[in-house]
Amino acid sequence: MQKNILxxxxxxxxxxxxxxxxxxxxxxxxEKGLDAARGPQIAPVGPIDTDQSGYNYIRRREQEHDLGSRxxxxxxxxxxxxxxxxxxxxxxxxxxxAGVYFGQPRLIERACTAARRVTHSAxxxxxxxxxxxxxxxxxxxxxQGSVDSCVEGKQKLREAYALLAADKPQDAGHTAxxxxxxxxxxxxxxxxxxxxxxxxxxxxxxxVWALHANDAPPVTFLAGESAPxxxxxxxxxxxxxxxxxxxxxxxx
Numbered sequence: 658m659q660k661n662i663l664x665x666x667x668x669x670x671x672x673x674x675x676x677x678x679x680x681x682x683x684x685x686x687x688e689k690g691l692d693a694a695r696g697p698q699i700a701p702v703g704p705i706d707t708d709q710s711g712y713n714y715i716r717r718r719e720q721e722h723d724l725g726s727r728x729x730x731x732x733x734x735x736x737x738x739x740x741x742x743x744x745x746x747x748x749x750x751x752x753x754x755a756g757v758y759f760g761q762p763r764l765i766e767r768a769c770t771a772a773r774r775v776t777h778s779a780x781x782x783x784x785x786x787x788x789x790x791x792x793x794x795x796x797x798x799x800x801q802g803s804v805d806s807c808v809e810g811k812q813k814l815r816e817a818y819a820l821l822a823a824d825k826p827q828d829a830g831h832t833a834x835x836x837x838x839x840x841x842x843x844x845x846x847x848x849x850x851x852x853x854x855x856x857x858x859x860x861x862x863x864x865v866w867a868l869h870a871n872d873a874p875p876v877t878f879l880a881g882e883s884a885p886x887x888x889x890x891x892x893x894x895x896x897x898x899x900x901x902x903x904x905x906x907x908x909x
Contacts, residue, residue, distance in 0.1 A: 700774045702902060703741020704895075711736035711744060712895070716888035724887065725761035733767045737774065743902065745771040746784030747894035750876070753789050755887045757868070757878050760860030762822035769793040783901040784894055788874040795871035796864070806843035810836045814867040826860055833863045840870060851880035 714736060718729045733752070737745060749772040756764030772789040775781055796818050813836030820829035840847045850869040855861040855878065865878040875881065 700740065700742045700745055700776075702777055702780070703743040704899060705741045707739050708741055708744040708895075711740055712888070712891060715748075715891060719886070719888045724755055725759040725764055727763070730763040730767060733764075737767060737771045740771070740774070742775045742777050742780050743895060743898040744891075745774045746777075746780040746786060746898050747891050749775070749789045750785050751885075751887045751890040751894065753792055753877055754879055754885070754890075757861050757864045758855055758884060760821070760855075760862075760864060762818065762864075765793070765796065765864070766822070777902065779901040779904070780898050783897040785876065788876050792868060792873045792877035795868050795873035795877075798871070806839060807847060810840035810844055810847065811870050813839065814863075814870050817863055818867045821860060821863060829860070829863060833866060836870075837866060850878065851875055853879045854882060854884040855879065 714732055715724070718724050718726075718732070723729055737748070740748070749768050751768075752764050752771065753768035756762060756766075756768060768789060772784075772786045772793070775784065775786060781787070796815060798815070813832055817829045817833035817836060820826075820832060847870050850865050853862075853865055855865050868878045869875075869880075879885070
């Protein structure tokens with residue numbers, strides 16, 4: 658009886674193996690990696706065809722003066738999720754700066770997400786992603802070490818930014834004002850930010866103060882600059898990225 662069961666089990670296994678062997682082997686999409694379920698987390702280096710439509714969307718929204726809206730943010734989520742690393746690296750810093758200029762944390766959040774999708778070292782350099790990562794950390798890092806007036810003021814600015822991101826602009830403004838007074842009165846090493854095109858009375862200037870006080874690179878808050886065209890900045894960075902990966906390919 659046990660022998661018959663064993664024979665039947667072996668026959669079933671052989672039948673299954675034969676069926677699997679008979680199935681045509683599907684062509685692998687290696688850009689999704691070895692684990693297809695984790696594929697969306699791995700951006701192709703690119704460029705890829707969908708980069709163009711993503712860029713066109715951003716340019717159109719900027720021309721319509723709607724770059725900082727919730728609708729645009731939802732569109733950016735789709736663009737960033739489907740972009741190549743070339744486009745992601747090109748978008749990150751311009752979107753971050755746009756978020757500062759318009760006082761829209763949702764743009765900064767998308768910029769940080771885009772930067773994290775880039776693993777290619779040449780693209781990280783061409784897109785100045787180190788500045789983006791420092792800016793992201795400056796706005797969200799937790800307080801560490803002993804607390805003095807400087808540390809407390811810097812942390813209060815981060816809290817103000819968090820309130821702004823939570824759509825509590827009035828609370829954010831009050832917290833930021835307290836933080837700036839604390840820094841001006843008790844922390845002389847933190848001076849006023851460098852000149853920037855961001856309106857001093859706007860929500861964006863709250864972000865400027867948070868970045869400046871927490872040692873983010875001046876490029877993140879447009880220090881010493883005039884208001885740029887953000888879509889043009891993405892295009893320029895995209896061209897630098899294409900050149901960067903071509904240079905690496907020609908010089909292995």
